[in-house]
Amino acid sequence: DIQMTQSPSSLSASVGDRVTITCRASQRINSYLNWYQQKPGKAPKLLIFGASTLQSGVPSRFSGSGSGTDFSLTISSLQPEDFATYYCQQSYSTPITFGPGTKVDIK
Amino acid sequence: QVQLVESGGGLVKPGGSLRLSCAASGFTFSDYHMNWIRQAPGKGLEWVSYIATSGGSISYADSVKGRFTISRDNANNSLYLQMNSLRAEDTAVYYCARAMVRFNWFDPWGQGTLVTVSS
Numbered sequence: 220d221i222q223m224t225q226s227p228s229s230l231s232a233s234v235g236d237r238v239t240i241t242c243r244a245s246q247r248i249n250s251y252l253n254w255y256q257q258k259p260g261k262a263p264k265l266l267i268f269g270a271s272t273l274q275s276g277v278p279s280r281f282s283g284s285g286s287g288t289d290f291s292l293t294i295s296s297l298q299p300e301d302f303a304t305y306y307c308q309q310s311y312s313t314p315i316t317f318g319p320g321t322k323v324d325i326k
Numbered sequence: 327q328v329q330l331v332e333s334g335g336g337l338v339k340p341g342g343s344l345r346l347s348c349a350a351s352g353f354t355f356s357d358y359h360m361n362w363i364r365q366a367p368g369k370g371l372e373w374v375s376y377i378a379t380s381g382g383s384i385s386y387a388d389s390v391k392g393r394f395t396i397s398r399d400n401a402n403n404s405l406y407l408q409m410n411s412l413r414a415e416d417t418a419v420y421y422c423a424r425a426m427v428r429f430n431w432f433d434p435w436g437q438g439t440l441v442t443v444s445s
Contacts, residue, residue: 253431255371262421262435263371274433306371310429314387315361317371 221245221309225318231326238294240321242285242307251311252290254283257320258303266305267292297323328352328434330422335439342412342443348405348422348436356380356400359425361432362407364418364441374420375407376428383428390416412443 222245232238242252250270255263265274267283270290280295294301302325307318334346348360362374375396376385384396395408405422419440423432 251429255432262437263432264435265431265433268431268433308371308431310431312429313376313385315373315376315429317373319370 220314221248221312221316223307223309223316223318225305225307225321227321228319229322229324231324232297233326234297234299236297236326238297238301238323240292240305240307240323242290242292242318244288244290244309244311247287248309248311250286251309252283252285253308253310254281254292255306255308256301256303257306263306294323328424330424330434330436332420332422332436332439335420335441337442337444338412339445340413340443343408343410344412344441346407346409346420346422346439346441348407350403350405350424353424355398355403359428359430360396360398360405361423361425362396362405362420363423363432363435364416364420365438366415366418369418372418376425377405378428409441412441414443417441417443 224243252270254267257263271283282293304320304322306320329351331349338344361376377396393411397406419438421435421438423435
């Protein structure tokens with residue numbers, strides 16, 4: 220199985236901050252990496268697929284990059300509605316696996 | 327609009343069974359691959375099972391293989407998960423989620439249904 224790790228596991232930030240979350244795969248997954256946002260009590264929401272393609276309707280302050288084993292999700296200017304937990308997911312091979320999540324909360 | 331609505335969760339004793347349903351609307355259900363993903367309380371996301379558009383290809387996580395059965399009814403736009411021999415570690419919110427191809431991103435997700443396995 221491909222293991223996914225994320226760092227940091229949590230972070231505190233202020234509105235307007237630039238935030239970067241990293242995700243690492245235990246083996247090369249090309250660009251088969253997706254990012255989700257989950258708010259408490261809600262289902263995950265797709266933000267980015269294929270490592271860098273923004274899902275329709277997602278604000279442009281979100282961006283993704285990376286290929287191979289190392290990936291990142293950047294929020295260019297954190298907004299109040301962005302406080303949530305973020306998960307990466309590999310779709311390269313079965314079983315599909317997720318990272319453990321990064322919780323972004325208010326400083 | 328595209329919508330997935332799960333149902334069938336509840337409290338069940340260890341060793342018991344439960345059948346989850348996922349009702350799809352707003353899209354051509356038979357054109358899409360479907361998945362079940364779960365999230366234990368306060369924990370991360372775990373992919374559980376996959377079924378192809380026609381049901382001809384199915385896969386399971388090792389943790390549920392032999393105990394869970396995924397199925398679909400394209401005529402009624404519904405996805406199912408039959409869960410047998412339930413264990414405490416199966417306690418989770420279960421989400422159904424759509425995918426365009428087998429190895430893919432998931433979008434959208436249903437709101438989830440909580441399964442609690444406890445005596």
